[in-house]
Amino acid sequence: MNRIVIVGGYGAFGARVAERLAREPHLEIVIAGRAADKAHAHASALAATARARLEYAALDATRADAAVIAALAPAVLINASGPFQTQDYHLARACIATGCHYIDLADARPFVTGIAILDAPARAANVTVVSGASSVPGLSSAAVRHMAERLARLEEVHIGISPGNSFDPGVATAASIIGAAGKPILVWSQGRWITTYGWQRLHRHRFPEIGARWMSDVEVPDLDLLPLNYPQLTTARFSAGLEVGLFHLGLWAASWLVRAKLVRDLSPLAPALLAAKRRLSMLGSDAGGMFVRILGRNGQRERRTLTWHLIARSGDGPYVPAMASVILTKRLVAGEGPPPGAMPCFGLFALSDFAAEVADLDITCTLERD
Template identity: 35%
Template sequence: MKVAVLGGYGVFGSRLCRLLVRDKHDVIVAGRNAESAGALAQELDASSLTLDRAGNLAPLWAMAPDAIVDAAGPFHAYGDDPYRLAREAIANGVHYLDLADDADFCAGIKVLDEAAKAAGVFALSGMSSVPALSSAAVAALREGADSIDLIETAILPGNRAPRGQAVVDSILFQAGTDIDVTVDGAVTQVQSWSHAQVFDLPGGIKRRGYAIRVPDQSLFPAHFGARTVTFHAGLEVGLMNHGLAAFAWLRHKIGFGIPDWFARTVRRAAVLVGWLGTDTGGMSVRVVQRNGAQWHARTWRLLARKGEGPFIPAVSARTVLRKPYDVPTGARAGLEAFTLTEAENAMSDLAVETDMAAEVLVPLFPSVLGTEFMTLAPAVQASHQVFAPKRLTGTARITRSRGIWPNLIAIIFGFPAAAQDIPVRVLKTPHAKGETWVRQFGRQSFMSHLRRGPRGITESFGPFTFDLGLYAKDGNLHYPITGGRLGPLPLPTAFLPESVAVERAVDGAFTFDVSIRAPLTRQLIVRYEGTLFHTDR
């Protein structure tokens, strides 16, 4: 095939051109920079074309390509007519692909579906690591699943990998903004470049990733029927990760735009520290699913060595262009445009290794209580079957003391103010070490981290950690505090709060009643009691 690659001398475009030449395609390296396009074309024995995507496209169609790939970007900045190139490609009977990572751009290309079908061509958006490759991985992992509770994807490049300006622009454009994420069937907002999480890659490599928006969060819930879809990206060097997280936090708090000069400065700074870290990067796709009576986590991982990570975003387009006549016509996001096996075959000449693993999941509370867990009322059991983020909603009544000491403690821990019939939401999120609970009463919220301890479960609020002597009785679950620490320092018994916490089922519904009294004085700090429900499919 004759394939034109717009932005063909960029970080990802140049690598796509190299792969296409290896596959014996007739490649046209296109873009605004005639010198860069010509130099790469000469090296690859390809053709070159000086072309501005926003300008006259007639010279492109005069070269009669069979397909065109837009590898330029940034796709969020394509203006009022973002699909001009795709629309003209369709009008000229040319297949169209792009490497878009912008969720709105990728989803919106379906407006050209009828035109593409009438012209007998395909127009596939997002033919990159996401959503094309990630969807192929999910399709392979979900085989045999009755339902999908979680799709969790991360891309974690090595620091020595080159960074194109379009990638830097895309990250900075959304850093600190609110992004939509589907969590347990409901769309909620989180801050971009927050919610840090550590991911395991082949070879024992661990990398930290942060939540950002890609097409997966918009497209996967409906396409795969997934209740929760998350995506994280991260930088290899910790200082750069933390710096970007601080920048995102500041931008979220006070709000400001990203001028072009700032984005260019950030890229130059990233280039200056490019000697740090390694040339090894990776990708992880994890699916939590129900198979019969069990829940499994199945994971596909990729590790790219020798600086070949930037080839991965080009693999999807390469895979499709190896079998163009098998691709259905029409315009759509590139979901399941090829199989994972086909993609791995398209990486066989790269310094890339992949693996796949599966494990049976046992949530925190059943693992700690053992057979005792099965004696709990069904509604109580269900609230602790946390295989993926679980969202519970209901109402509560809050009682507070008027004393200075208990109120000071309540403020420190973020306990809610007194209220009657206040809306309450609880989000339980499992992770490698346990679970994180975010309880929201009205507009007030507080968070705790629960982990398996030497004598049951520990619950941490900031620097304070308390031992909970969980036990079941008469179908109810009790949470007495049996010990505590401030950092590493044990707290004397007199300095421990007193807790009477019970979860039970009333008329089949899950209820809670938690009463916490202050150390030393035993005055009531807070009592919250109410009912919670999980909204299933």
């Protein structure tokens, strides 16, 4: 049975997951979410070109139990109903109880790193539970592994993402992003844990093709998973950037109000700030970028730097977080793993797998060596 349920299948990233999987003739795709009308509309929109069989269903990720999942009879359930900062493992547990595989697109640090709590029940049910099948840690870890193979010792990793200003994250995701400003972040730096703050440590990064952008520190699962999987690592850092410098510098400045405890949380400003971003959409572009830079030593103990860049144009950036779940779903349906158990999406696919999936999109990847 090759039936796939995509919760949040009409959202910013879930819609891209559904679109890609709908190209597979051997699959049955159920577009699901709280709004049945939106699920129906997206299923109808895909029907014209889809090779898969398409259905839709009303499903609330926060309330669905094993009986609800069983009624849909999926082989794999993909949870794209972020943001995940306020979610628990209710839906994953329901999938385990039903006996279906579970994949989510989470990038919330505690959510992804804590998924191993479900490892024993997932193994007992002979199902696979994967959290973080997204740009981070799914794709970022694939890039790190690809480059680290060229080094004898990996010492530092810096990851960064800057989407194009044309991308509309929606109010809930915007609130999650803005709400992190000024909040403490525990990071592994120079061989010890230190505290930094969300949207601070301001710096510039120059992307090929799209130029330099402001970047600041943000919390992601990689900050825990990199030191855990590479014990010799001395520094792990993640940065995010807004394409429009005025927006980024404004958020950086506002983060100091939270850090100084003059303001408790910026997330209530999300609707107003998102509305302003939409009105000023002409200031940016549809081009976004991602980088992964590693530093280490080769077999001759010489210091080396490698940098992987991804540039997404023509509004294709939102496909990037979708691809890890597409890759893993195809593998699970084909019986090719990952094995039963619950795990973060760290090193579960190769960079070449991602490149193959995006070959038809306006996405280019390059690797630079010092």
